[in-house]
Amino acid sequence: METPSVNPEQAAPVSVTAAILVVGDEILSGRTKDKNIGYITEFLTGAGIDVKEVRVVPDEEERIVEAVNALRTRYDYVLSTGGIGPTHDDITADSVAKAFGVGIEIDQRAVEAMTRHYGGAANLTPARLRMARIPDGAELVDNPVSAAPGFMLDNVIVMAGVPNIMQRMLDNAILKMRAGAVTLSDSVSPGPGIGEGAVAEPLAAIAQAHPEVSIGSYPSFGPAGFQTQLVIRGKDAAKVAAAKADIEAMVATIKR
Amino acid sequence: METPSVNPEQAAPVSVTAAILVVGDEILSGRTKDKNIGYITEFLTGAGIDVKEVRVVPDEEERIVEAVNALRTRYDYVLSTGGIGPTHDDITADSVAKAFGVGIEIDQRAVEAMTRHYGGAANLTPARLRMARIPDGAELVDNPVSAAPGFMLDNVIVMAGVPNIMQRMLDNAILKMRAGAVTLSDSVSPGPGIGEGAVAEPLAAIAQAHPEVSIGSYPSFGPAGFQTQLVIRGKDAAKVAAAKADIEAMVATIKR
Numbered sequence: 001m002e003t004p005s006v007n008p009e010q011a012a013p014v015s016v017t018a019a020i021l022v023v024g025d026e027i028l029s030g031r032t033k034d035k036n037i038g039y040i041t042e043f044l045t046g047a048g049i050d051v052k053e054v055r056v057v058p059d060e061e062e063r064i065v066e067a068v069n070a071l072r073t074r075y076d077y078v079l080s081t082g083g084i085g086p087t088h089d090d091i092t093a094d095s096v097a098k099a100f101g102v103g104i105e106i107d108q109r110a111v112e113a114m115t116r117h118y119g120g121a122a123n124l125t126p127a128r129l130r131m132a133r134i135p136d137g138a139e140l141v142d143n144p145v146s147a148a149p150g151f152m153l154d155n156v157i158v159m160a161g162v163p164n165i166m167q168r169m170l171d172n173a174i175l176k177m178r179a180g181a182v183t184l185s186d187s188v189s190p191g192p193g194i195g196e197g198a199v200a201e202p203l204a205a206i207a208q209a210h211p212e213v214s215i216g217s218y219p220s221f222g223p224a225g226f227q228t229q230l231v232i233r234g235k236d237a238a239k240v241a242a243a244k245a246d247i248e249a250m251v252a253t254i255k256r
Numbered sequence: 257m258e259t260p261s262v263n264p265e266q267a268a269p270v271s272v273t274a275a276i277l278v279v280g281d282e283i284l285s286g287r288t289k290d291k292n293i294g295y296i297t298e299f300l301t302g303a304g305i306d307v308k309e310v311r312v313v314p315d316e317e318e319r320i321v322e323a324v325n326a327l328r329t330r331y332d333y334v335l336s337t338g339g340i341g342p343t344h345d346d347i348t349a350d351s352v353a354k355a356f357g358v359g360i361e362i363d364q365r366a367v368e369a370m371t372r373h374y375g376g377a378a379n380l381t382p383a384r385l386r387m388a389r390i391p392d393g394a395e396l397v398d399n400p401v402s403a404a405p406g407f408m409l410d411n412v413i414v415m416a417g418v419p420n421i422m423q424r425m426l427d428n429a430i431l432k433m434r435a436g437a438v439t440l441s442d443s444v445s446p447g448p449g450i451g452e453g454a455v456a457e458p459l460a461a462i463a464q465a466h467p468e469v470s471i472g473s474y475p476s477f478g479p480a481g482f483q484t485q486l487v488i489r490g491k492d493a494a495k496v497a498a499a500k501a502d503i504e505a506m507v508a509t510i511k512r
Contacts, residue, residue: 025470025472026487028297028309029301029306030294030295030296030299031298031301031487033294034294037283037290037312038289038290039286040286045287050284051285051286052284053314053319054278054312058308058309063309085456085473086456087460087472088464088471089471089472125453125456125457127453127456127457130456145477162475162476164477183285185285196341197342197383197384199343200341200381200384201383204344214345215344216281216282216315217345221401231287
């Protein structure tokens with residue numbers, strides 16, 4: 001297939017990177033199965049933001065501070081989930097403030113949102129007010145579900161751990177983020193009985209011939225035995241299509 | 257409740273720690289939803305091994321080497337999943353060898369197992385033989401599903417990414433690991449309508465009064481509104497029970 005000429009922007013697509021930081025002993029113990037990593041990675045990929053690393057750390061200030069500082073200096077954005085509730089084990093906001101070396105105090109914008117939600121200032125117990133503590137200089141990330149906000153401090157976005165609250169916060173947080181060139185994805189499925197072993201050698205040659213796309217082989221094992229899906233990912237549609245065509249031609253020779 | 261005297265082992269329980277390293281672009285893109293982290297954390301917790309960190313990194317040698325070296329020096333064990341298949345993007349074994357500064361070559365024990373599985377040496381294509389490459393000095397971790405083995409090099413255990421293969425490898429790997437004192441877990445559920453805000457203050461006091469257990473509050477949001485589960489974790493049954501009793505008494509006062 002002939003590759004059409006591409007415009008300069010396609011030739012040099014913008015890459016925006018992110019890391020995800022999941023905070024919570026309950027995830028590390030296996031008691032709670034994380035549902036946020038898969039959601040956030042898929043959401044950001046669709047927005048042209050490439051997730052390059054995920055870390056899960058316990059509810060320990062030193063560990064959260066260390067991870068925030070390691071990730072925020074390395075990627076364009078860090079998105080955290082968990083640890084911003086009202087209880088003693090919710091220490092993410094304090095840890096992020098410490099990572100940046102800034103103060104943290106009760107934020108009046110958060111207090112107003114929570115006052116409306118809880119039906120009056122009288123219902124803002126000290127525990128609930130704890131959720132209004134925001135690091136100095138942070139923008140709020142609205143929480144339409146339960147009012148207590150997340151926040152964005154520099155390039156670090158702090159969200160709740162409860163999935164349906166995190167998802168609404170992410171809808172708001174994405175508006176504050178730069179979008180990159182979306183990574184396009186296409187795939188070829190050789191079908192049952194054709195495992196990775198059968199395609200590995202020609203696939204490696206095709207991968208070498210198409211350096212500007214990433215080609216992955218994702219095996220699965222089911223009733224029909226082994227099969228694999230060959231996935232082509234890249235930011236240039238023409239280059240993804242060219243690699244796909246070569247893979248389809250290769251698979252056809254195997255099937256014969 | 258009176259705390260019974262505990263024997264020295266309970267008083268000073270053995271702690272064994274682990275980290276999980278998930279390797280794979282497909283997890284970071286959201287295309288594949290990880291099913292291994294939740295399984296491994298629950299499995300190791302049941303074996304008395306405390307998972308203290310999880311990282312997900314891309315199929316990039318430098319990133320895998322960096323993560324392996326960061327984690328293996330910090331925790332008793334590192335368990336990795338993914339990147340040990342036959343295709344060009346399977347680079348975990350080479351990366352682990354590089355992290356340890358050892359060589360990697362075709363392992364005859366692996367060749368024999370794979371020869372049986374594939375019905376003769378003639379079927380061991382170069383791609384399949386790639387799966388027999390094991391870092392020098394590693395023990396094999398048997399793979400009863402598809403023969404190509406995982407391995408254990410020092411304190412790093414390398415397993416497949418396909419969940420049902422990983423799970424069988426983990427059954428074999430655990431036999432090579434030291435077990436620690438199992439962390440016991442119990443919980444109190446205040447029930448619908450009692451959210452974290454209502455229990456946060458007395459719960460913090462109870463947590464302070466029981467420093468040898470960890471007390472977490474895990475909120476959820478459903479049709480019945482907010483509720484939370486209060487979880488007590490510790491290695492001493494009597495201390496977990498004592499904290500649970502105090503939490504139940506506290507919750508009873510809220511319900512009244």
